[in-house]
Amino acid sequence: MNQKSMDKLTGTVKFVILLIFGVLLMMPFIWMVSVGFDRTANITMPFPPRLIPEEISSFNFGIVFENGRLIQSYINSGIVTTSSVALQVGASLLAGYAFSKGRFKYKRLLFILVLCTLMIPMEPRLIPLYTLFNSFGLLNSFWPLILPTVINGMLIFLCKQFFDQLPTTLREAAQIDGAGEFRIFFTVYLPLAGPIAATMVILSFIWSWNDFMWPLVVLNDQELHTVPLYLASFSLENGTSLGGLTMALATVSIIPIVVLYLFLQRYIIQSIALSGVKGE
Amino acid sequence: MNKDRAEMGTNVSVLSNENVETIKKKKRKSAFSWYLFLLPSFVGILLFMVYPILESFRLSFFQSNGTIENFIGLKNFQLVLTSKTFWNTVWNTFFIAFCQIAITIPLGFIFASMINSVRRGQNFFKVVYFLPNVTSIVAAAMIFQFVLHPEMGVANYALDAIGLPTSSWFSDPSTSKWGVILLAVWHWIGFVIIICLANLQAISPEMYEAARIDGASRIQQWLFITIPNMSGTFAFLLITGWIGGLQRFNEVYVLGGPNGSPARSIQTMGAFIYERGFTGFEFGIASAATYIMFIIILIFTFINLKVSKMNL
Incomplete structure (x- = not known):
């Protein structure tokens, strides 16, 4: 007692x-x-x-919306984020599946190469990527923000882990029916990949939406600024003067994400935990 | 299963030569399609990983502004390594990262243990504690500028109200780092808690049961079962914490601009690279600095791996 x-x-x-x-x-x-x-x-x-x-x-809040730059930056962030999420989730699903179920030469070596990309931070790539996109005349467009996301070592790794858990016998059955590798992937395995795809979408959405340093380097044109860039430029311009306006702007920029988070909290927290448990 | 395989094996050996031929062809074709699966990712690796890494290595031996290039050997490295400004940013980066990690991991672990042991409201606390982590650090920095304002901020008001000393935070070079640390702890603690919780729940309850039968108290269980079982998690948090901490840029840029004002007190290595590369367009110097930073991060990650392996 x-x-x-x-x-x-x-x-x-x-x-x-x-x-x-x-x-x-x-x-x-x-x-x-x-x-x-x-x-x-x-x-x-x-x-x-x-x-x-x-x-x-x-x-x-009236002033924040009247100004129009916030809404524009939301649209920009939306375009960039959806495109890069689609690109990296698609590419990672394909690669993760191949590394899990495929039989081909240099598989191990190539996978180690993918894992090595996890160790490479953005900073040493900043200047060459800048000059690369500059030479194609693509600075001040969304392409430099979208295209490099095609490679994401973490997503490929998570995806491989997931497909490793699915039985290989499914493949064998389809193979006997004469289906090619792509058909097997799209008709047999992809429909089963819902949970991991959801996790990948959530993670890549968070990364892409909050990306800051690279967009800052690439986008000079204010019209193209993403939400974090607009916030930063507003904050650097005004410092701690316009308190009310700054806070209203911060509120409007945070609220949609918070609402999304509250709706999806279970999945988001699971996704984060999954990306961390792999550290074992 | 094995029996099936064996039967299939005999079937194959019975097949005629023609069939063997087509099987081989099919195999080659399937190997080819596997490479197609990898194509997008590996085009990405070559173009956006391998090329930039090599190119910035090359650039670090040149004086360059993007159009005109002169080979100058190791001068850039010499310049960066003898620059007081650079070493100041190294110090700032390490100081902020160290304090952030030293505060957040233990604190986050304690809170995760508490959340794990309360009966009601577990999910509620999870959601609340993780909320700062989903908001972008840029917006968070914007808010913290006001929260930590020395005269009209809510933090100093609260400190004063309960009789604690206040601080000048971002307005003074001697205290500004603590403002960044506070922001970093606030933003990262939710992540630490979620990772700790996921791994706490993975510890088998039988271990606790056995300990309870042996008469171990709650605290003893926590010290001798929970903490040893979490060492892998701590290692993971330590490594991700350091990697993230050494790359710190976003929040210090919002709080102090590219030169980390006041008086460069919060300029990090990342900010130094940005300042030299994209406000001064000294690509050679910036590239040399990124390589030095890259090597620091690699060495540090390996040290962390070694240290955490020893604990395991």
């Missing part, structure tokens, strides 16, 4: 600690929304900080 009430007590204490720390983590978001709705926050920030603005108004 004593032990039981002891357990109950520590359970409650843990719950309270978790709750407090959770609120602490959420504080920047809560404050962001609150200041965003504060009409007076552009001259000086409200001090002492208050949760409910003195004069609630959607003034800041």
